[in-house]
Structure formats: structure tokens, C-alpha cells
Amino acid sequence: MTDSLISSAYSQALEVIASVEPRIAEATRQELADQRASLKLIASENYASPAVLMTMGTWFSDKYAEGTVGHRFYAGCQNVDTVESLAAEHARELFGAPYAYVQPHSGIDANLVAFWSILANKVESPYLQKMQAKNVNELSEADWETLRHEFGNQRLLGMSLDAGGHLTHGFRPNISGKMFHQQQYGTDPETGLLDYDAVAAKAREFKPLVLVAGYSAYPRRVNFAKMREIADEVGAVLMVDMAHFAGLVAGKVFTGEENPVPYAHITTTTTHKSLRGPRGGMVLAQEEFAADVDRGCPMVLGGPLSHVMAAKAVAFAEARTTEFQDYAQRIADNAKSLADGFLTRGANLVTGGTDNHLVLLDVSSFGLTGRQAESALLDAGVVTNRNSVPSDPNGAWYTSGVRLGTPALTTRGFGHDEFDTVAELIVDVLSNTEAGTTKAGGPSKASYVLGDGVADRVTKRSAEMLDKHPLYPGLVLS
Ligand SMILES: *Cc1c(COP(=O)(O)O)cnc(C)c1O
Numbered sequence: 001m002t003d004s005l006i007s008s009a010y011s012q013a014l015e016v017i018a019s020v021e022p023r024i025a026e027a028t029r030q031e032l033a034d035q036r037a038s039l040k041l042i043a044s045e046n047y048a049s050p051a052v053l054m055t056m057g058t059w060f061s062d063k064y065a066e067g068t069v070g071h072r073f074y075a076g077c078q079n080v081d082t083v084e085s086l087a088a089e090h091a092r093e094l095f096g097a098p099y100a101y102v103q104p105h106s107g108i109d110a111n112l113v114a115f116w117s118i119l120a121n122k123v124e125s126p127y128l129q130k131m132q133a134k135n136v137n138e139l140s141e142a143d144w145e146t147l148r149h150e151f152g153n154q155r156l157l158g159m160s161l162d163a164g165g166h167l168t169h170g171f172r173p174n175i176s177g178k179m180f181h182q183q184q185y186g187t188d189p190e191t192g193l194l195d196y197d198a199v200a201a202k203a204r205e206f207k208p209l210v211l212v213a214g215y216s217a218y219p220r221r222v223n224f225a226k227m228r229e230i231a232d233e234v235g236a237v238l239m240v241d242m243a244h245f246a247g248l249v250a251g252k253v254f255t256g257e258e259n260p261v262p263y264a265h266i267t268t269t270t271t272h273k274s275l276r277g278p279r280g281g282m283v284l285a286q287e288e289f290a291a292d293v294d295r296g297c298p299m300v301l302g303g304p305l306s307h308v309m310a311a312k313a314v315a316f317a318e319a320r321t322t323e324f325q326d327y328a329q330r331i332a333d334n335a336k337s338l339a340d341g342f343l344t345r346g347a348n349l350v351t352g353g354t355d356n357h358l359v360l361l362d363v364s365s366f367g368l369t370g371r372q373a374e375s376a377l378l379d380a381g382v383v384t385n386r387n388s389v390p391s392d393p394n395g396a397w398y399t400s401g402v403r404l405g406t407p408a409l410t411t412r413g414f415g416h417d418e419f420d421t422v423a424e425l426i427v428d429v430l431s432n433t434e435a436g437t438t439k440a441g442g443p444s445k446a447s448y449v450l451g452d453g454v455a456d457r458v459t460k461r462s463a464e465m466l467d468k469h470p471l472y473p474g475l476v477l478s
Contacts, residue, residue: 003474006050011478013057029477036471039382039422039462043358043405044216044244046276047412047471052315056278060307066297083310090316094250095261097284101293102312103304104281107243107270111168112300113283114266115176117292118210118237119151120299156180157199157208157236161396162388163187164218164360166241180210187390192351193220200230207234213260214241214268217387217403219335219354224264225257231265240264243281245356247274247407250319251328265289274331274357274407276324277315280308327410331357334406337416341423347430350389350401358405362389366430370399372448376433377402379450380458382426398445413469421465425458 018025035047065080066073069088072080084102091100104110139147156176158169163186167174170182183206188195203211211234213227224240231238240260246269248254249261261267267284271277285293297304318324335354342349342361350360363373370386371394377384387403394400404426406419414422432454436447 006472006474007476007478009054010050010475014477032472032475032477037381037463037466039425039466040408041382041384041404041406041422042408043385043403044270044273045405046247046273046407048272048276048278048311048315049318050472050475052276052278052311052318055311055314056307058307058310060310061305063306064303065306066303068294068297080304080306080309083306083313084304087309087313087316090313090320091282091284094316094320095267095284097261097267098287099285099290099293101283101285101296102280102309103296103301104268104283105301105305105308106279107166107241107268107281108168109301110268110270110281110283111176111241113293113296114239114268115156115179115210116299117283117285117289117295118239118266119154120292120295121289122209122237123150123154152179154180154210155206155208156182156210156212157203157206158182158184158210158212159194159215159218160184160186162392163390164215165212166214166216166243169212169214169241183208187218187351189391192390194218194222196223196226196230199227200233203230203234203236208236210239211236212239212241213264214243216244217358217360217401219339219349219351219356219358219360221254221258221355222260223257224260228263237265238263239266239268241268243268243270244273244358246270247276247319247324248328248332248357250275250316251325251331253325253328253332266293271312271315274328275315275319276327276407276411277319278308278311280305280312282312330415331406331410334410334414334416334419335359337419338404338406338423341420342427345423345427347423347427357407358403360387360389361402361404361426362400363402363430364389364393364400366433367435368430368433368448369394369435369445370401371397371446372433372435373402373430375446376448376450377426377429380425380429380455381462382422382429382458394445409469412466412471414465418465418469421461425461429454429458 014025064074065077069081069085087102088100156170159165168176170177185199211231272279339354339359348362374386384402386399387401388399389401432451434449436444438444
């Protein structure tokens, strides 16, 4: 019943779209076919449910609703109020957070809201107090100049990009690396693991206003109680960006000191990665920061995406089920199977393994750069992304690693045996790929030669697994 409903709903929607712009309808069909036919191992991607996807395609997209629930700058927001309060209520329950702000359009937006909330809450300035007392008109041009100076002279300590941190954690070319004086902590050069004593030493010396924890490419769990201890010792605000692993928190795989929400002053996340919701962001906060985070609009955001907030509510309703908890556990179990599959075949993994949802494969032992490995794998239908490894000799463009995550294929139903096969296929591709040469005859970091027949045999083995675990089973487009 549901299958045929979904099939006819999407088939008809595509007909409506085709009547206006057939090429978009065609690209939409093709995207489904392509996603169905490839091994998606991009650690930040997933497949949201038809209910989540459909919720995004409605007239809520047409409504302006700047402001907060019950306090909007536009008339007629009663239904948006229902949607936003339900999404926030689900989020508070799901994560055990005192306060949730579901308006951010993306993970980066959520981080910007968090940064400015921390500045507004923590920077001690008589000018700021005047501003918050709403006596903005009392501020002279010189006062504003001082305020800009005080806001602009704060320090942030985050995990470096090549150790697995995110651009928004103080990377120089990102706004976070420009609006703050930033320093970065890395991982232990021997083990690749986070060294809490080294983070603490850096924090004592640098005395940041904001300590950022969280990552995009670190294959291990983090002890957030320890990070909070470090923040408290130096008087910093602990901000945790759980964009990648929010699904493991929601699914109760990361509990106790591995659950950031009780320890962080502010927790940010995306909703579309392991959490398996719509593309979007969210901020969770302790009461102390709630009022400042609530000013995300107009501070850094415009009108909220009401259709996406609605889809967040649907996704959170899914994430509180025992089915989702089982899914989250399988994400972590499968990552272990994938890592073991590589290790038994002699491949090198950063930190020697994983205990979250991702594996960082160091491809230098195959004589390849990350860029070459990523391209050769794509030729064989394996979709990954190249990624720096700690102290990467090939820099952030070519890199020496490939990042692989299990959330998407776990959604399709892949288990231990399939992930072991995935490791086998990847090793097959990489050990049969040779680095190419430049036009001048020197070694190239980009070109490569994939052995004859490799792509075919890998694609065939993948297809067997993919056919057994169809994406959106029952969804047939007419
Ligand atoms: C993906 C990610 C983001 C950014 O999310 P977008 O929705 O792409 O803006 C922020 N922080 C971390 C840690 C991430 O992994």
C-alpha cells in the first residue's frame, strides 16, 4: 500500500515537473538511477525516508516567518509556529537538550549562529550591555568602533582540518578563521589519536573564548567530559559540532561521556548526515545561551525554511524509534567490519581502525594520492571523497587519504559481509591502479591508470550487493 502510494506520488510529481521543465524531471530520475547503482561511501551522506523527502516539497516553502515561534515579523505564521515548535520539542526530547533552535539552513549556518551567540553572551563590554539593554541609539560611532574591536579580538581553538576538524572550526580561509584569532589542535603524530593533555596544554597557553570539539574525518569517539574539563579550566565556552555523528547520539550509540549534549554549552549539528533527516542545521544549547541563540534571526539568518523545519520534525520522529537505534548501532558495527576488512588485507588506516561511523584509509602504501584513489574508485562505481591525513604531505587538494562512511549503505541494509566485500573491492581497485605521469614525464598527483577489467569486475560484484539491498525498495517510477 505505502509502496504504491509513494510510487504514484513521485511518478505524478515528475509528470508535473516535466510539463514545465522536462530536463529537470529527467535529471531527477537520473539522480535516483545513479544513486541506486553506486556504492555510496561518502561519510556525510545518507538516504532520507520518502516521508522526510516529501515533507520538503510543499507550500511551506512559500511562507516567510522571520522571528521565533509566536513572535514573527510576518502575519499568518500560525502553521509555521506549529511546525517549528514541534521540531524543537522533538529535538529537545531526542537529545535531552534544554533548548533547541531548528532554523539554521545548514551546518555552517548553525555554527555561525553559535559563534555569534557566544560572542553576544560572553564578551564583556559596557557597550554590549547598552546594546542588549536596547539602548542602541545611545551608542555613538566611536562606541560601535570599540565594540567591533572587542568582538573582533576573541580567540577560538578548534581541531585542525588535517586531523579531521571542519573548515568552520577556525580554518584560515573560512570566516571562522578570520573573525577569531584562531589556533588549532591536532592529533598525536604516532597514534593519530586525540591527545587530551596536548589540547589542555594548548588551551592553557592560548586561553580561547571558544573551544570547539567535533570533527568531519576523525575515525574515533571523543570524550566530551574531558573536553568540558579543559574548557572549564581555562574559562572557555565548549562548543561541540556533532554534524557527522548526530545520528549516533540520537540512536544512543554514543552515551555517557561520548554524548556531547550534556557537556557542551552549545551543540551544533547538521540534520542530513548520520541523523538521516533533511538537508539542514540545528543548534542545541544550555539555558544560559538560549536567548542569544534565539536571535539567530536576524543575527545571521533570514527567513527560516519552514518546509525543511517540517521535515526535521518528521525525521526526529523517526529517530526516536527503536528501529533508528538499531540502525545507529549497525552504522558503528558496519564501520568496524569495513575497517577489519581493510586491516586483514594489509591496508593502512589512520588511528589503526574506527569506533564511529567512518574509516580514513591512507592510500600512500598503494603509491597513490587521495585524488588518484578517489577517481579510480569512481571509475569502478565506488563513490568516496579524498581527504587529508594528519600532516598530509600532499596537502588539502591532492591529499593522501580516502574517507569512507557507513551511514548510507547501512540505510540500504548492508551488513558485515557486504562491508567486508566493500573493503575487498576497494583494495582490488587500488592495488590495480598505478600513478600516472605528467606531460613532462614526471610523477603526477592526479592522473592514474586503472588496470584492464578491474572496473568491470568490481562493478559487477557491487551490482550483486546493490540489487540485494535496493534503495527505496518499492519505489517504481512510471
Ligand atoms: C558537514 C559539516 C558541517 C557543514 O554542514 P553544511 O550543511 O554543509 O553547511 C559543519 N561541521 C561539520 C563538523 C561537518 O561535518
